[in-house]
Structure formats: C-alpha cells, structure tokens
Amino acid sequence: MYEIIEGFLEAVELIITLDPDVMAISARSVIISFAATIFATMIAVPLGAAINFGTFRGKKSLINLIQTLYALPTVIVGLLIFLLISRVGPFGFMRLLFTPTAMIIAQTVLVLPIMTGLTISALSGVDPVIRDTLHSLGATRLQFLVNIMKEARFAILATVAVGFGRAISEVGAAILVGGNIMASSFMSSTRVLTTAISLETSMGNIPKSIALGIILLVIALGVNLIITTIQHR
Amino acid sequence: MIELIDVSKRFGDTVVLRGVTARVERGEIFAVIGPSGSGKSTLLRLINLLDRPEGGKIRVNGVDIHAEKEQRLRIRRMMGMVFQKPAAFNSTVYENIAVGLRFRGTGEGVIREKVRDALDVVGLAGYEERRARTLSGGEMQRVALARAMVIEPEVLLMDEPTANLDPVSVGMIEELVLRINRDLGTTIVISTHDMYQGQRLAHRIGVLMDGAFAQVGTPREVFTVPASREVARFVGIENIIEGVVVAAGNGKSAIDVGGIPIRAVSPLPPGEDVCLCIRSEDLRIVQPDGGGVPGGNSLPGTVTSIAPRGPFSRVTVDCGFVLSSILSWKAVDSLGIREGSRVVVSFAPEAVHVVGAAQG
Numbered sequence: 001m002y003e004i005i006e007g008f009l010e011a012v013e014l015i016i017t018l019d020p021d022v023m024a025i026s027a028r029s030v031i032i033s034f035a036a037t038i039f040a041t042m043i044a045v046p047l048g049a050a051i052n053f054g055t056f057r058g059k060k061s062l063i064n065l066i067q068t069l070y071a072l073p074t075v076i077v078g079l080l081i082f083l084l085i086s087r088v089g090p091f092g093f094m095r096l097l098f099t100p101t102a103m104i105i106a107q108t109v110l111v112l113p114i115m116t117g118l119t120i121s122a123l124s125g126v127d128p129v130i131r132d133t134l135h136s137l138g139a140t141r142l143q144f145l146v147n148i149m150k151e152a153r154f155a156i157l158a159t160v161a162v163g164f165g166r167a168i169s170e171v172g173a174a175i176l177v178g179g180n181i182m183a184s185s186f187m188s189s190t191r192v193l194t195t196a197i198s199l200e201t202s203m204g205n206i207p208k209s210i211a212l213g214i215i216l217l218v219i220a221l222g223v224n225l226i227i228t229t230i231q232h233r
Numbered sequence: 234m235i236e237l238i239d240v241s242k243r244f245g246d247t248v249v250l251r252g253v254t255a256r257v258e259r260g261e262i263f264a265v266i267g268p269s270g271s272g273k274s275t276l277l278r279l280i281n282l283l284d285r286p287e288g289g290k291i292r293v294n295g296v297d298i299h300a301e302k303e304q305r306l307r308i309r310r311m312m313g314m315v316f317q318k319p320a321a322f323n324s325t326v327y328e329n330i331a332v333g334l335r336f337r338g339t340g341e342g343v344i345r346e347k348v349r350d351a352l353d354v355v356g357l358a359g360y361e362e363r364r365a366r367t368l369s370g371g372e373m374q375r376v377a378l379a380r381a382m383v384i385e386p387e388v389l390l391m392d393e394p395t396a397n398l399d400p401v402s403v404g405m406i407e408e409l410v411l412r413i414n415r416d417l418g419t420t421i422v423i424s425t426h427d428m429y430q431g432q433r434l435a436h437r438i439g440v441l442m443d444g445a446f447a448q449v450g451t452p453r454e455v456f457t458v459p460a461s462r463e464v465a466r467f468v469g470i471e472n473i474i475e476g477v478v479v480a481a482g483n484g485k486s487a488i489d490v491g492g493i494p495i496r497a498v499s500p501l502p503p504g505e506d507v508c509l510c511i512r513s514e515d516l517r518i519v520q521p522d523g524g525g526v527p528g529g530n531s532l533p534g535t536v537t538s539i540a541p542r543g544p545f546s547r548v549t550v551d552c553g554f555v556l557s558s559i560l561s562w563k564a565v566d567s568l569g570i571r572e573g574s575r576v577v578v579s580f581a582p583e584a585v586h587v588v589g590a591a592q593g
Contacts, residue, residue, distance in 0.1 A: 127320055127421055129316050129318050129320035130320050130322065131381075132312075132314075132316060133281055133316065133322075133377075134283075134284060134332075135309070136281050136283065136309070136314040136381075137313070137333035137380070137384065138306060138310035138336050138337065138384070139336050140306065140307050140336070143336050147322070147332070150322075150323075150324075151322060151323055226534075
C-alpha cells in the first residue's frame, strides 16, 4: 500500500514538473490517436450514411457484421496490419512498420467498425417526421443528407469521442505495428501512453506508469468534457 | 388541380387504399375525414410524394406526379406539408422556418423578411431566436405551419394538424388555415378524424372509409344527406333504423319499420330495403297529449334513459325501436319526463334521410 501511495506522489511530481519524457509520450499519443480518429471519421460518417440511407440486399447482415466488429481484438488488427506492412507483406515496400503512420493506420482500422456502427445508429435515430419534413420541404439529396447530419450532430460527435477513446486506450496494435520505440526524434518514436505504461510496469517503474495512467485518464476526461459542453450548448 | 384516379396502396398484406378517386379544385379547402386507420395520412403522403401508390394515378395540374421522375423535386416544391406530430429541427425558430427557403436558394434578406412576416401571421412575432424544441406543442405546430407557408406552396397538405393540441391551439390553427386559404388562395387538403373540424374548415369533404371515399360533397351534403349507413354513423347521426319501403309516390314514401309506419321523403321504390337516418336534433319529444310536428310522424313510446351530455341531455325512447333525441336540461325539466314516462316522439318526413340498405 505504501508503495502505491509513494508511486502516486512521484507520479504527480512528474506531471507537475512537466517531465519531458512523459510529456513527449503524451503528446505523441494524442497526435496519433487524433489523426486516426480524423481519418476514421472521414470514412465512417459517409459510409454510415450510405449504409443507413441505402437500400440494398444484405443491409441487415452488413449492419450485424459491423456491430460484431465492435469487439474486434486490438491484437488481431495489429497482426493484420503487421502482415500487410511487414517487409514480406504486400505493402512492405512502403517501409511503414514501426512508424507512427503504421499506428495511425492500425488505430483507424480498429475504430472504423464502432464509428460506422454508431453513425448508423445516430442517423437512424433521427425522428422519421424530420426526414419526411426535409423531403416535403423540397430538399435535394445532398441538402437532405447535410440536414440529417446536422440533426444527428451531437450523436455523431459522441461517436467521434468514442472512437478517440478506443484509439488512445488500445495497446495491442500499437505494440505490434509501432514497436514501442523511443528514438531520438519525436516523430520517429512510437512510444505512446499505453505501450509506455506496459513497458514501465514490467520494468518496475511504478511511479512513471501511474503518471502516464493519470494523464491517459485526464485526456479521456477532457475529451468527454468538451463533448458534453458542446452537447449542452 | 389535384386528381386522384383509382389510387391504391398496400403495406405488406394490408391494403390501406383501394381505388380512391376524387378531384380537388384550385383554391379550395378539401377535408379528408374518416376514422383512425382509414388511410387519410397515407393518401396525403402519396400526394406529397413521400410514398408511391401501387395502382392508380395522382395528377397535379395535369401531371402524373409519380410517373415523372425528373420532375419530382419541382412538383414537391409546389407543395408544403404539415404533419400530425409537430416536428422541429434542433435549431432556432428562425432557422426552422427558413429551411425550405434555403433549399430554394433564396437570399438572406428575403428570408429574413418572409420569416418575420410568417411569424407575425402565426402569432409568434419575437420568437426568432428561441430554440424550437423548447416550444409548446401548439407553438411548434404553428412554427411547422409557418415553415410550410413561407415557401408559398400552391398546395398545402395538412395531416391531422390539430390531433394532439389543446382547444385554444386548435382554434388558432383553424383560424390560420382559413386565413391562408382566403388571403393567399392556397389549395388546402387537410385530413382530420374530427368531423366537425372538417365541417368548420372545408369547402368540400371526402369521407374516407376502408380505404376508399364513401362520399365526397359539401359539408351540408355529407352531414345531412350521408351516402351510406357507415357515413351516417361517422358523421354523428345517432338514429339509424332498418325498414322496407311499402308505398311510394311523388318523392314521398311510407316505410315499414317492424310494423310501425314511417313517412319519409325518398325516391326509392316499394319493396326496397332501406336505412332511415334521423338526426337527434330533428326529433321532438312531447307529452302524449301535446302537439307534435304538423303533418309529421308521431310515435308513442316510453323513455328508457336520460343521460347528460354537456349542457344537454340525451333522451332515449323505445317506440318499438329505439330513438334518441337531444334536449336542453330546461326542456327535460319542463316536460317533467323521467325514465318510464310515456311520451310521443315527433319528426317531419323531411327529417328522415333514406339510404338503400345495399349502400350501407
């Protein structure tokens, strides 16, 4: 118990003194996960809209498949991307393995199903009378889609928050395709909060693990606070 | 203006509309009345291109609206629709009303002017910056009406717009409907299950029953000369009695109702099975020795019940068959009647509307 309290106090000191190592890992985590969330949003929102408003055979099965993929294990995503970008893989020539880019790709793939699924839920949750009203007011297809998105904006925003939360908190794919490397330059390193916590804990550096854990929680809390504030405006 | 030609619609195995045919003239208020589930909303949705019919045609200004795919948007933009459930976009009242104008690429200056005018008309001036979803149901429905109004549609479709509103809001919406029609000349098709609302607002009424128009006519025609027993029942005629024509001539006839002769005005020939429709308001109840309607039917009977109905009483009399009349409380008191009293029910032959039983 004493060790935990001591570790916690040291962690607070690391944060207050803005320990360069801790700050660099935190910043890298945010940048990589933020980039992955942006890319995933750019794919998931139009894809979700197309699935929700489209009429095609197998629509229900596709939605079921997407929902099943919510629970996609991060190590499976990591393994899949690893196989694709490793030296012997089809994209090996791009030399992406153990780079932040590889981590962004892996996190994008990881959060894509949940963001697509939640986008479908957000759009299908819009009151049918609102949809009828838009048609009835003479909306073109594009005007209809834009206005439905506007109606579902808070639910879509929540989807983005969920995506970011899943991206920043995953560890399996980050270790597999990132390698948890601490290089001399900021952007060639791949050590992020989750991989660093894993490493520091295994090395017995509990205060640093706790510090990184606290920062991870604060980031998650901060994102939620921003979303909640926007939703209540 | 709007022609409905043998329109049919089904959802799965359920047939909702089966051969709806009618014509709505330019500038008129046409009310579609009928019980819940009779297909009123479906019919309006078909006119507004929100659903497709399985059969028949809907023509607006001569154009078959469901056949012209390229013209769908243009046709839809000729119409506005107000739905039963007031639906507001998650934005300000101003933005809610401006939506249709923005779709049409109207300039901001014109939008501002039109929204302000529309808010004045619906009695919500100064509400521009209010969040639409914080409004009451009645206010929200007025916003919906303003939203449909600003696009200046040739045809305004209203699907039970007052179904969930309080009486004050109902009055306001009805006043607006009449005003829009009178001032802007907008053709209005309104559906309602409130037959009296149809009577208050409409130039003509279509009574939709079991997916088809059972009668189309002026409110006076529908309420006094219903085309069938079902229509008579729906428009509130309480006394519907079956009988057989036994003699006829000069537009008048004698009808046998279980051995009791009734005189009525009817062109139907002897031997025809008929239904007699008599409005409660047309029945007079008098003392056995009192004077009935001169030259009318006078049927002795016994009062079986006196039930309060608002400021009136519904008096039921057994004359061999049951007849109901509406009397003021004062009239009941002055007649001194109670359950078991002997009375005479009197009514003129002209008060009896006769329909063939086959039509019922």
